[in-house]
Amino acid sequence: MYIGDYLGRRTIYSPDALAVVDTGKTPELRLSFAQLNERANRLANALRAAGVDKGDRVAMLALDGVEHLDLLCACGKLGAIHTALNWRLHWRELQQILADVTPTVLLYDDTFRESVAQLAEAETPVRHWIHLDGAGISGSRDFNALLADSSPDACFREDLRDEDIAAIVFTGGTTGLPKGAQISHRQIAWNCLNTVIHDLGRGDVYLNVFPMFHVGGLFVYTLPQVIMGGTTVLLKRFDPDQVLRLIQRERVTVFAAVPAMYQMLAQTPAWAEADLSSLRFCTSGGAPLPVPLVEQYTRDKGVRFKQGFGMTEFGPGLFALAPEDAIRKAGSIGRPNFYIDARIVGPDNRPLGPNETGELVLKGPSIASGYFNNAAAWGEVIDEDGWFHTGDLARYDEDWYFFIVDRLKDMFISGGENVYPAEIEAALYRHPAVFQCAVVGVPDPKWGEIGKAFVVLKPDQTASAEALLAHLGDRLARYKIPRHVEFLTALPISAAGKVLRRELRER
Template sequence: MRNQGLGSWPGRRARMTPERVALSHDGRQWTYAELHERVDRLASALRGLGVRHGDRVAFLGLNHPALVETFFAAGALGAVFVPLNTRLTAPELTYIVRDAGADIVICGAEHEEVGAALPVARRVMVGGEYEGLLAGGDPEPLDEPVGPDEPCLIMYTSGTTGRPKGAVLSHANLTWNTFNLLVDVELAHDEVTLISAPLFHIAALAQTLVPTVLKGGRSILLPSFDVDEVIGLIESERVTLMFGVPAMFTFLAQSPRWSEADLSSLRNLLCGGAPVPEPLIRTYQARGLTFLQGYGMTETSPGALFLAAEHSVRKAGTAGVPCFFSDVRLVDPDGVDVAPGEPGEVIVQGPNVMTGYWERPDETATVVSEDGWFHSGDLALADQDGYIRIVDRVKDMIISGGENIYPAEVESVLYGHPAVAECAVIGVPDDKWGEVGRALVVLRPGMTAEPHDLLGHLSGRLASYKIPKRVEFVSALPRNGAGKVLKSRLRFLYG
């Protein structure tokens, strides 16, 4: 094959195990032979619509076979897949589509209204229109030449300047990430992977779907996470592998069905996307389950650290050690490695590190050094054995239920309210979501406002998960000599 990218993977797997089930969704199943044919038909149809090598193809929708097919079909064409976060508002999505330069978006039926508002030349709705498009496509493989270092997808992550930026991940980035995962997790050919975390996030896509396809296992796609449905599927489908953020695993363990549920089929549970509380780890270990955690980010495809099963009890609470094909250092502000037990910024180097931010060379240069080290902005400690514990964030990012929230983005919208003179958004602990936002607001002289006024101002302008759970009015914000808001002081006072 001339295609050396992920777009060739359905075909490569189909020639080995065509009869195996690749995908399950809503009571239906598709074999690898069927997935291969549908991907080829979609790639052909997209080419007929004018999509060419290097063009961006966006997808807006919940977990669905069409998302998987679009991802691989874009790769088969040498195009670039742009998954869109379904929790974002129309203005937020419009910015991303324009920034990526996507001319076509495939929309799930539940997002028809938002999809209609996006500034693209062509929209295809999942359902009759999508199936008609496939029916008109040629089932013969395109075999477009695609190199491993070419862009595979652009995944948008919020920026500290208040505007999201697209991390460009190559086919090689995602392939090496898969190798890293397979070194640490013993995925098998008979894997039954339950995917209830959204595939528009890198962990669900790169840590569950892609490795399962490589091994020839079956991926069960759920449109969203539902505790009872997940437990039911684990029991009835004999699920072996599942990824979730800590909040998802917390909800499962709090279910009335938890103590009696048959979880015997589970081989590995992967947890990430936010700091994992040690009591949660112990809860799963007490059930005899292999509960694994790691650390990464979109820019590293995502795996950087991983705590392997054999050390998951002894080193519980750490994020593990660097993945096999990745290198991780903890450094001080001068870039010098810190000693064990001393806090340092996590920096990552390896073939899984992104090629850069889409059309943002200056921003790329601020986080990726000339010799390829990605600066995460996260602080960690390493013990004497080299096991790394994430302890804080240099950046002010809030992680709520596995979703990244950047205060600058929220603050920029708050400043649009006429009564707001100054504001700062911080993360505060929350039993349910890990962290939630809290807004500290200084009102303009002579003006009044209630918390619900400001929350109403944010509604519709930001995704609901980005909106602070509480607004507090203060007389002034603490600042340093340079005029920068001291968020550490605010977290101490209000966190």
């Protein structure tokens, strides 16, 4: 069952259709599926000449660009494994990851030349360095020259099977080094099917703002768009003004982001004049989308929101909340997608009923194939019945809509009571002056832990700590109300747009 040559198959069906618009290039790069397939063939032949074979890892350290798709699809043809690295990590952390996954080839862009130079001088398994732009380090080969010198002939493994690994995608690494989830071709196919059922269609134009070293960047819509024959618009890094311009210029129909990004879009001066009429819907994930923000997008721009939930180990398309439920079921991640089974269980793995809070566990064919070189860690999250334990506290209501209460590790206990930061943050977002917020538990000699809120105010608004605490006092039980409020100019945000709570705790 050969399913790895996504671009080869798409080139048969729609060779001249626009596949990618890479706005990070000067001039911008607009590629058809036939052109994108030729690039992947040339890269696959070049990698094979460098000794890359089935099962070998090929690493990439780069901001978003078409080269991520070039490598993913070239690896798919060879049966090799695309391994994108988190460019936020220190080079010594990257060195440890390289020692674990042992790639012999590393592609990188000029932004990270200094880190790559450090890696090249250190001990790593990398033997071939390929720079995507700039001059590169000593001994590095130029990517575009490499493509030009390589054969465009079709290059693929006919013995590829659905359980072969297509990519290693690293988890967020909130404690210690991130774990590498093994993404099989089987997982990619099932994720695409869930995405199509989720309402991706022929002719869609998708703007990607997620970093492509995450499942959000590669697998939320980008690769399903290749399989479906749609267009994907890429930009190097999230920029609110550029995003609004591109939605209008490229007539984008599908857009996805995390709540922090949606907040920044609505705050930029370009928001007032932005034309978002081409959008069929926007998808939000990563955290609950504040209801006032949903109302603002609907009021100002007529945007319909889908909300969802995903994770590295199980694919991005796990749950979906339809636009008509955005207000009625505010805070919900929706219902499980068609080929996903979900339960809420207690500490003894006993399934819980409606409105009981426990851990969310999952089962289905879009699950990853374990952690690379870490069977012990995988064994800790898969129980004897095959359920994947997410580490998320959740509940579902009588209509089978699921709600994430919080992360197990984010919950804190104050005076013997469980406190869920997400609940407090949802209440804070109802204050008109709050732009962004995060609540963490901090040690307290009397209560064990108490809450501390970090708040970013809207540029044109003011509010005191006392006013915010009074606002919470009208909505929450006393034990849930933080004892301290600290105002910041910005929250620490990860490359995926999520709040880095560990940095707040370290403060």
